[in-house]
Amino acid sequence: xxxxxxxxxxxxxxxxxxxxxxxxxxxxxxxxxxxxxxxxxxxxxxxxxxxxxxxxxxxxxxxxxxxxxxxxxxxxxxxxxxxxxxxxxxxxxxxxxxxxxxxxxxxxxxxxxxxxxxxxxxxxxxxxxxxxxxxxxxxxxxxxxxxxxxxxxxxxxxxxxxxxx
Amino acid sequence: xxxxxxxxxxxxxxxxxxxxxxxxxxxxxxxxxxxxxxxxxxxxxxxxxxxxxxxxxxxxxxxxxxxxxxxxxxxxxxxxxxxxxxxxxxxxxxxxxxxxxxxxxxxxxxxxxxxxxxxxxxxxxxxxxxxxxxxxxxxxxxxxxxxxxxxxxxxxxxxxxxxxxxxxxxxxxxxxxxxxxxxxxxxxxxxxxxxxxxxxxxxxxxxxxxxxxxxxxxxxxxxxxxxxxxxxxxxxxxxxxxxxxxxxxx
Numbered sequence: 001x002x003x004x005x006x007x008x009x010x011x012x013x014x015x016x017x018x019x020x021x022x023x024x025x026x027x028x029x030x031x032x033x034x035x036x037x038x039x040x041x042x043x044x045x046x047x048x049x050x051x052x053x054x055x056x057x058x059x060x061x062x063x064x065x066x067x068x069x070x071x072x073x074x075x076x077x078x079x080x081x082x083x084x085x086x087x088x089x090x091x092x093x094x095x096x097x098x099x100x101x102x103x104x105x106x107x108x109x110x111x112x113x114x115x116x117x118x119x120x121x122x123x124x125x126x127x128x129x130x131x132x133x134x135x136x137x138x139x140x141x142x143x144x145x146x147x148x149x150x151x152x153x154x155x156x157x158x159x160x161x162x163x164x165x
Numbered sequence: 166x167x168x169x170x171x172x173x174x175x176x177x178x179x180x181x182x183x184x185x186x187x188x189x190x191x192x193x194x195x196x197x198x199x200x201x202x203x204x205x206x207x208x209x210x211x212x213x214x215x216x217x218x219x220x221x222x223x224x225x226x227x228x229x230x231x232x233x234x235x236x237x238x239x240x241x242x243x244x245x246x247x248x249x250x251x252x253x254x255x256x257x258x259x260x261x262x263x264x265x266x267x268x269x270x271x272x273x274x275x276x277x278x279x280x281x282x283x284x285x286x287x288x289x290x291x292x293x294x295x296x297x298x299x300x301x302x303x304x305x306x307x308x309x310x311x312x313x314x315x316x317x318x319x320x321x322x323x324x325x326x327x328x329x330x331x332x333x334x335x336x337x338x339x340x341x342x343x344x345x346x347x348x349x350x351x352x353x354x355x356x357x358x359x360x361x362x363x364x365x366x367x368x369x370x371x372x373x374x375x376x377x378x379x380x381x382x383x384x385x386x387x388x389x390x391x392x393x394x395x396x397x398x399x400x401x402x403x404x405x406x407x408x409x410x411x412x413x414x415x
């Protein structure tokens with residue numbers, strides 16, 4: 001699969017719109033091109049996605065400063081949301097309910113996840129990366145990747161079970 | 166049911182295929198007697214299915230490729246024949262895979278493209294087997310391309326008309342993965358390449374000769390097709406006619 005498609009998908013999930021994603025991918029392409037000598041071997045797809053991720057956050061910080069939540073900067077509100085979801089584990093939606101969801105509804109449910117959880121979920125489910133590569137792309141310890149992924153899925157389940165916003 | 170957080174991590178890692186074989190097998194033993202865990206697994210898998218359901222639409226517009234190409238113009242030159250230059254050119258290709266196929270690059274003439282598809286055909290014949298998925302059924306070959314390409318190729322069964330499907334593989338033409346279908350006709354093999362048509366315009370069948378191979382190309386708007394073989398020209402033309410008829414009816 002061409003990395004351009006990968007790059008676009010990650011940017012779209014992080015930024016939420018096609019037009020913004022294309023701007024981000026264009027900027028990320030220029031950065032990747034300039035920094036090609038910084039690539040030290042290893043997984044080129046992970047390298048590209050790392051650049052797209054970082055470009056997405058800097059683009060969002062510049063263009064939509066109110067929306068951005070950085071990974072190492074979880075605020076109280078989000079922490080409470082997570083704790084709430086943790087205690088609400090009973091709210092697991094029926095598999096049949098999930099199967100009937102429209103793509104658009106899934107997209108909305110993911111859009112309301114806090115960014116640190118959304119990015120891990122997207123790298124895992126959309127890009128099919130393994131934990132080690134996700135840890136590299138998101139610059140996180142692997143244990144944090146695992147706990148964020150579990151919480152992201154729990155939050156997503158809870159969002160779906162309680163009705164899409 | 167409330168899972169312990171350790172179990173929750175185990176469950177997620179199991180669904181993601183991240184447990185080592187020993188861990189996975191002991192987890193599977195627990196699964197046999199734990200309906201609640203099973204239900205959780207079903208939920209996680211259903212979420213994954215829902216997330217991946219509209220991936221095919223989740224692709225950038227051709228306009229983006231054009232914009233990036235315009236920004237990168239003029240194309241970089243490899244300054245030295247060093248390892249770094251090689252790595253750099255590989256990465257430019259990797260980052261922008263697909264970009265270079267854009268039709269605006271007029272120095273890539275269709276004659277060059279003919280050379281590339283004939284080379285891919287010949288390369289296929291040199292390999293121990295010409296296909297990566299061997300099957301005469303389009304029900305097997307078509308789904309095999311899922312996830313390997315950004316488009317769904319047309320796979321026609323032409324066995325009854327004397328051109329049985331042998332299988333498929335993915336080739337790289339102009340730094341972009343393309344679908345290659347292999348059909349046989351008597352002792353000859355026909356490679357049929359399918360690639361996204363960046364101009365979007367339909368084109369009638371045109372013919373190119375390269376190194377004794379005949380390459381016929383046409384476009385139906387979204388997809389450009391190239392059929393390459395050393396079989397008799399009339400036979401290849403017949404194949405193209407049958408394929409187009411089958412594609413139009415599918």
